Structures are given as structure tokens and as C-alpha cells.
């Protein structure tokens with residue numbers, strides 16, 4: 001389904017006067033409103049194919065109906081989001097769930113919605129039907145060379161699918177690790193993983209990147225072979241200039257200082273990808289900004305500061321993606337909320353008075369430093385975000401329009417109540 005441009009225009013017309021009032025107020029309060037709006041309009045966040053259906057937990061899954069049944073329908077769903085907010089202009093695929101049978105057709109369909117293909121994701125955390133060897137005891141780290149070879153070959157196959165679609169990055173997240181003390185020799189597991197990654201790295205086209213994602217725990221609960229940013233940085237440093245660390249907000253131990261991690265990775269030129277979500281206890285994969293919005297702001301503040309220090313383009317310098325799961329919400333509504341939270345936080349980070357903050361730091365004026373950050377965080381920037389959407393042809397209130405257009409009801413009508421997206 002499509003949301004007609006005229007429907008978006010009618011929606012915007014009704015809200016325009018109210019929006020303009022709010023915009024005029026904030027534009028008078030901040031120095032560079034026009035510049036911020038342009039940066040917001042350029043900023044695109046990739047949606048992963050697996051976020052379009054109900055995730056579930058290990059206890060159960062309660063699908064809401066109308067979920068995409070194939071890759072084409074996943075592209076359609078992201079196209080709908082992008083029509084509404086003009087900020088979801090990329091899709092991230094997971095192989096083997098999303099193997100395109102006709103890549104040129106899939107590429108054309110995505111282009112029709114203005115979507116590009118973001119990083120490709122491999123999957124060696126499950127066994128697939130017909131697979132010769134099991135990944136029960138790991139993949140790239142495995143003690144058996146034949147199993148490592150199978151996992152390497154899968155990653156190279158993912159690169160091939162990505163080339164056909166015009167992607168330019170591979171994200172490797174490994175479930176590899178151990179559940180009990182003594183199960184693994186840590187150094188051997190690291191060396192096996194490094195050698196496997198080196199073979200995958202050798203298969204990357206010249207203009208491709210590989211992102212090595214780390215995670216502290218789960219599904220292995222004693223050790224993880226890429227367990228934290230230090231281990232990821234070790235791998236990516238040894239691999240070479242096309243290898244980068246990927247930070248997923250939910251993949252840290254509780255209370256980790258993620259803003260400091262991204263700052264140092266940016267300094268080293270080794271931050272490549274970023275996965276947004278939120279959590280209270282572990283890798284909860286909740287809606288971005290729903291639990292710890294101030295932490296997200298502090299992270300964005302370091303991202304903006306660190307990227308500016310390196311002269312990086314905010315929109316294209318890193319691979320931005322939402323990596324969340326939806327157990328009780330409509331997945332598309334959840335994604336609209338996540339994108340909104342990302343845009344608001346990015347706008348607030350752009351508001352930080354860098355000069356004043358640097359002066360406060362230089363003078364050990366701790367109070368002013370905090371005031372500078374919290375002034376930006378407490379500024380209501382929603383009208384700036386809405387203005388960026390309006391400028392790009394999106395809806396002033398995407399979630400409201402999604403509901404009044406009865407998008408989910410239409411998707412259920414088209415696809416049925418009992419649909420399950422591949423991979424879920």
C-alpha cells in the first residue's frame with residue numbers, strides 16, 4: 001500500500017498554523033534553526049527487515065496481524081514509514097531470511113520508495129535447514145575448522161547478495177562464546193575468530209566496510225568472543241582500514257558509559273556503525289528513548305562532537321540503524337516513535353553550545369558544563385524536527401497520520417491476521 005501525497009498534504013494543511021507558531025518560537029530561541037533543520041532532513045536511519053514484525057520473547061509471541069510475508073512486503077513497510085517521516089530511507093537485510101530471488105527487481109522496488117540498502121547482516125547464530133554443520137558451539141570461533149569454513153562461506157555469500165543490491169557494508173554479529181567456565185580456551189577462540197574474519201575481510205570489495213558488533217552476554221552467558229568494545233577494536237585494528245566497530249546500545253553491561261566509548265572509538269577512526277534501541281535491564285531492544293533519553297542525548301552529544309572533530313558528515317559518516325524488537329506494540333508505530341526520538345535527540349545535540357562547553361571544561365567549571373548540556377537537553381525541539389519532515393515532504397505528525405489512515409487495518413486486510421515475517 002501507499003499513502004498518497006495528497007493525504008499527507010491535507011494532514012499537513014490542518015496542522016500547519018499550529019506548527020508554524022511552535023516553529024517561530026523555537027527559531028527565535030536558537031541561533032541556527034535553518035542549519036539544524038537541513039541537517040535533520042539529511043539524517044536517515046536504516047530500518048532492519050526483522051523489526052517489521054512482532055518479535056516476541058522466549059516465552060511467547062503475540063503477532064498483531066498484517067506483518068510482511070516476504071522481502072517485497074518488508075520494503076513496502078519501510079517505504080510507508082519513509083513516506084510518513086522522510087527519515088527512514090534505508091533498509092538493512094538479514095541473510096538467509098531475506099535472500100532476494102531477483103535482486104534487480106528488489107533494487108528497483110526499493111528505489112521506487114527512495115530506499116537504499118544499508119549494511120547486510122549475516123546469521124551464524126542459528127542453524128538453517130539443510131545446513132551441514134551446527135553452530136551450537138559457535139561459528140567463526142569453532143574448534144572444528146570445517147565449521148569455521150562453513151560460517152566464512154556464509155558471510156562471503158552475504159557480501160555477494162549485498163553487491164547485487166548496491167549495499168556497501170557487512171555487519172557481523174556473533175553469538176559465539178561459552179556458557180560455562182573451562183568450555184573454551186579464550187585465546188584460541190579469539191585467534192580462530194580473527195582468522196575467520198580475515199578471510200571474510202579478504203572477500204570485501206574495495207569500497208566495502210565490515211562492522212564487528214560486540215555484545216556483553218546472551219545467548220552465551222559466561223563469555224562472549226566479541227564481548228565489548230575493546231575486543232571489537234582489537235579485531236578491527238588487526239583486520240585493517242575497512243574494518244570498524246559497531247556499537248549497539250543494548251549490548252553493554254549495566255551502566256556502562258557508552259558516550260565515552262563512542263568518543264574514543266571516533267577518535268581512533270574506528271567507529272563505523274550504530275544500532276539504536278533502549279533498555280532497562282539487558283539487551284531489552286525497547287523503543288529508542290523510551291527509558292533513558294538523557295543517556296541517549298549524552299551519547300549523541302559525543303557523536304556530534306566527535307564527528308565534527310574529524311570533519312565527518314553526520315548523515316553519511318556512520319551506518320545508523322534501529323535494532324529493536326516489538327512485543328506489545330504495532331512494529332511500525334514503534335519504529336515511528338524510535339525515529340522521532342532519534343531526531344529529537346540529534347537536534348538537541350546540535351544545539352549544544354560547544355564553545356561555552358569547551359571554556360567551562362578548560363576552567364574546570366563543572367556547574368557551567370552541566371548547565372550547557374542540560375540547557376540543550378531541556379529545549380523542546382519537536383518543531384524543528386517537524387519542520388525538517390515538512391521540508392522533505394513528510395507528515396507533520398507521522399504517528400497521527402498512520403492512525404487516521406488506518407494503515408495497520410489496511411495491511412491486515414491485504415495480508416491477513418496470521419502472517420509471520422521470515423526470521424521471526
Ligand SMILES: [Mn+2]
Pocket residue numbers: 173213248275323
Ligand atoms: Mn545490533
